[in-house]
Amino acid sequence: MSRRKLAAGNWKMNKTPSETRAFIEQMKPLVADTESEVLFCVPAIDIVPAVEAAKGSNIEIGAENMYFEDKGAFTGEISAKMIVDAGATHVIIGHSERRDIFGECNQMINKKVLKALEAGLVPVICCGESLEQREQGITVDWIRMQIKIALQGVTAQQVAGSVIAYEPIWAIGTGKTATTEQAQEVCGAIRVLVEELYGKDTAEAVRILYGGSVNPGNAAELFAQPDIDGGLVGGASLKPEFEVIAKA
Ligand code: 13P
Numbered sequence: 128m129s130r131r132k133l134a135a136g137n138w139k140m141n142k143t144p145s146e147t148r149a150f151i152e153q154m155k156p157l158v159a160d161t162e163s164e165v166l167f168c169v170p171a172i173d174i175v176p177a178v179e180a181a182k183g184s185n186i187e188i189g190a191e192n193m194y195f196e197d198k199g200a201f202t203g204e205i206s207a208k209m210i211v212d213a214g215a216t217h218v219i220i221g222h223s224e225r226r227d228i229f230g231e232c233n234q235m236i237n238k239k240v241l242k243a244l245e246a247g248l249v250p251v252i253c254c255g256e257s258l259e260q261r262e263q264g265i266t267v268d269w270i271r272m273q274i275k276i277a278l279q280g281v282t283a284q285q286v287a288g289s290v291i292a293y294e295p296i297w298a299i300g301t302g303k304t305a306t307t308e309q310a311q312e313v314c315g316a317i318r319v320l321v322e323e324l325y326g327k328d329t330a331e332a333v334r335i336l337y338g339g340s341v342n343p344g345n346a347a348e349l350f351a352q353p354d355i356d357g358g359l360v361g362g363a364s365l366k367p368e369f370e371v372i373a374k375a
Contacts, residue, residue, distance in 0.1 A: 130334050132163035132350060133290060133357035134373040135251060136364025137191060137219060137338070140170060147173040150365075151180035157370040159185060163357060165373050167364065168219050168251070171205050178214035189217030189251065192225055195238035207246035217249045219359075221277060223296045233276035240277050244285045251290040251336070251359065252277050254317075258297035266295075267316045274320055283325040287332035291317055292359040298339025300361060304349075310337040311352035318354050343371035350375050 158165045168189035177188045194204035221236035243250040254273040256266045314335045322330035338359030
């Protein structure tokens with residue numbers, strides 16, 4: 128089974144629209160010949176300039192979040208339809224920062240996944256355990272619960288085209304990467320769960336990323352694991368060195 132690798136950046140709250148244009152222009156030639164798919168998920172205000180700058184290149188642009196309603200009185204939110212109309216193709220859903228800082232629960236994340244799919248976006252569905260949960264030995268149970276709820280009502284075909292990102296919270300922005308064994312163990316467990324829920328073909332098609340302090344030095348070893356199909360990269364996606372990760 129050959130799943131195409133995906134090198135995805137999550138800029139978080141970084142880069143202005145003009146910085147976005149300059150950075151995408153800078154990255155275009157650096158990643159032009161990569162075998163992997165290259166995606167930058169950017170702040171809402173940067174989507175249009177990013178899409179414009181990436182035009183004609185192999186760089187894809189995604190959003191970092193969205194709301195699950197179509198339109199209406201939801202001050203500050205953006206809809207799936209807006210993201211599509213702006214020219215983006217992907218959307219990160221359920222990042223641990225959304226869950227922890229902005230109080231998003233599994234049910235909300237499920238609604239967002241369904242709405243993103245309905246609009247034709249590829250959801251990058253995030254899951255991950257805290258250090259306390261890892262120490263309690265409940266990592267895989269926790270991840271299974273998060274993914275099971277996120278995928279309620281999602282069809283096998285939709286799951287096959289989606290992306291799941293495993294990001295241990297203790298590894299995000301800390302410089303503390305999960306070991307390749309830890310990352311493979313959980314990504315493998317996610318694939319087993321998808322097989323239980325949807326069958327083997329879907330499990331072999333869905334792409335599962337690792338995220339959490341991925342950098343040019345550790346990406347190749349992580350991405351070589353059988354169930355790790357690429358990375359969701361925060362800090363290191365803000366610099367040209369992301370080229371090395373995209374080629375790992
Ligand atoms: P870092 O790569 O900065 O640890 O962030 C990971 C992340 O949260 C990507 O979504």
